[in-house]
Amino acid sequence: MRRSLRGLSVAVIAASVICVLAAMAAWWLPAFDSLRIVSPYAAVVILGLAMLGRGLAQGMRWAVLPVAMIGIWPVVDLTWPVANAAPTDATLRLLQHNLYYKNPATDLTARLGDFDIATLQETRGAKVALSAFPSGWTVITCADKTLTQTAVVSRFPALASGCLTNGEAWIRVAAPGGDVTIVSLHLVWPWPAGGNAQARQVARLTSDLAALPGPVIIGGDFNQMPWSAATTRIARASNTRPIDGIRATFIKKNGLVRLPIDHVLVPPGWNARATVTGQNGSDHEAVLAEINVGRSVGG
Incomplete structure (x- = not known):
C-alpha cells in the first residue's frame, strides 16, 4: 500500500512538473499558454508533495522545488506585496x-x-x-x-x-x-x-x-x-x-x-x-x- 501511494505521488509530481515547464514554453508554442491557467496549482502540488517528502529522494526533491517556484512566482508577483497602494485622490x-x-x-x-x-x-x-x-x-x-x-x-x-x-x-x-x-x-x-x-x-x-x-x-x-x-x-x-x-x-x-x-x-x-x-x-x-x-x- 505504501509503495503504491509512493508511486502515485511520484506520478502526480511528474505530471505537475511537466505542466509547469510546458506552460513556460508558451513563449515559443502559444498553445501552451492555456496551461498558465493551471500551472500555479500544479506548482502548489509540487511544493506540497516535495515538502512532505512523498515518494521523492532528497536529491530529486531539491530538483523539483525550483520548478515549483517558477510556477508560483507570477502569482506572488501580482499579489504579495501589493506594490500599488490605493490612491486616495485618483485623477x-x-x-x-x-x-x-x-x-x-x-x-x-x-x-x-x-x-x-x-x-x-x-x-x-x-x-x-x-x-x-x-x-x-x-x-x-x-x-x-x-x-x-x-x-x-x-x-x-x-x-x-x-x-x-x-x-x-x-x-x-x-x-x-x-x-x-x-x-x-x-x-x-x-x-x-x-x-x-x-x-x-x-x-x-x-x-x-x-x-x-x-x-x-x-x-x-x-x-x-x-x-x-x-x-x-x-x-x-x-x-x-x-x-x-x-x-x-x-x-x-x-x-x-x-x-x-x-x-x-x-x-x-x-x-x-x-x-x-x-x-x-x-x-x-x-x-x-x-x-x-x-x-x-x-x-
Whole structure:
C-alpha cells in the first residue's frame, strides 16, 4: 500500500512538473499558454508533495522545488506585496466591463456617473445605451473580430481616437495629470478554441500598441490569466503591467470556476488599484480602476 501511494505521488509530481515547464514554453508554442491557467496549482502540488517528502529522494526533491517556484512566482508577483497602494485622490476612475453581447445595459449611463472613462467589450446589444450619453461625453465604438464590438467612453476632452487592426477602440484624452491613451481590447478564446487565433491576434495587437502615443492604459477582456504570455506580450508592447492583485471576473459552475481574465494595465509604478463591482447583466464582473495619471507609488 505504501509503495503504491509512493508511486502515485511520484506520478502526480511528474505530471505537475511537466505542466509547469510546458506552460513556460508558451513563449515559443502559444498553445501552451492555456496551461498558465493551471500551472500555479500544479506548482502548489509540487511544493506540497516535495515538502512532505512523498515518494521523492532528497536529491530529486531539491530538483523539483525550483520548478515549483517558477510556477508560483507570477502569482506572488501580482499579489504579495501589493506594490500599488490605493490612491486616495485618483485623477482617473475607469470602469472595465465586458457587457455581454445580448445585454442592452440600460443602466450604463447611470453606472458611469462616478466614472471618467469606460473600456467596454461586447457592446453590440448596448447600441441604444451608448447613443444616449449626454453632451460632453465622447463614445468611440469599433467592430472587433468577434463582431460584438469594443468601445471607449470618456468625459475627458478627446485629442485623437480610432480603431486598431483587430477592432480595438482607443482614444487619447487630456486627463488631470497629463494626456493618456486609453485602449479597450477583447481577445478571442485561447487554444484549443480557434486554434492559434488568439496568438495571431496578439501578434497584430503588439505592433499596433507600440505605435500609439504613450502613456497607455488598457482595459479589456483578455481571456487569459494576468501572468500569461499573451498578457505579458501586450504589456511589454504598451509599456504597461496589470494592476496588482488577482480578481476573479469570470465565474461559472456555481463559483467552482473563477478565472481572472479581465484586466486593467497601467504604466509600471503608477499609483493604482482595482476592485470588482458586480456583473450588471453580464457574465463578467466589472472592474473599477482608480488611477493617478502620471503619479508613481509614493509620489
